[in-house]
Amino acid sequence: MEERINKTVKYLQAEYIMIWILPIVLVILYETGIMTEGDYAGDARMDYILQTIGILLTVGLIPLSLRLFSLSLVKCVKLLSLPDALSSYRRWSEIRLGLLVVPVLTNLSFYYLTLNTTGLFCAAMSLIASLFCVPTRKRIWNELDLLKEEKEEE
Template sequence: MEKRMTRLLHVLEAEFALFWILVVAGCVLYETDVLPQGSMVGDAQAEYILQTVGILLTVCLIPLSLRMFSLSLTRYVRQLSLPEALVSYRRWCEIRLAMLLDPALFNLTVYYT
């Protein structure tokens, strides 16, 4: 069972590393002009709306992801058997990571457009 826990931690660490690789790859693609930059320059209303949506995504999803981890761990995962708990823990960690990745990539895109 300890082997499964170690494997789970390695998988979650790899997914977290992929998170950062995606963000850095986005920056590199925009900086090297592979992805178009400045398409919203001069359109103040569109810039304002996109930046507001980015702020709202960040303000909503980050606290929600932190709260979900607390709720899922205390209410649900502790009641399961160990093999089921590992699967559930991985699923909730991946959901939380996706909730953190969405505002990061969206705001990165808004910054460069």
């Protein structure tokens, strides 16, 4: 079982690192001119629409990702057997990371399209929120109550 937990941690850590690599790649693409920037820089209406979408995504998805994971953990994952709990935990962790990466990439794109720093702030908030989701072996043990189960077996 230790091997399966370690494998799950490695997969989740690789996926977590991608949350930080994807924005860096997007910035490189815009800064090198591969993707055009400033397409809507002078358009006030489009600027307003894109910034509103970015803010709503950020304000909606950050709390949803953090709260949804804890609700699913309490209601579903802890009731399963350990192998099923690990696969369900991984799936919900991936959903949570996916919900956090959407506002990051969207707001970075909106920043480069409008050159309005609101997109940068929203992307930064989402990246900071991802720091609450760093996958570690200890976190899996605590969130799945494996320490408590191990003590009960002794």
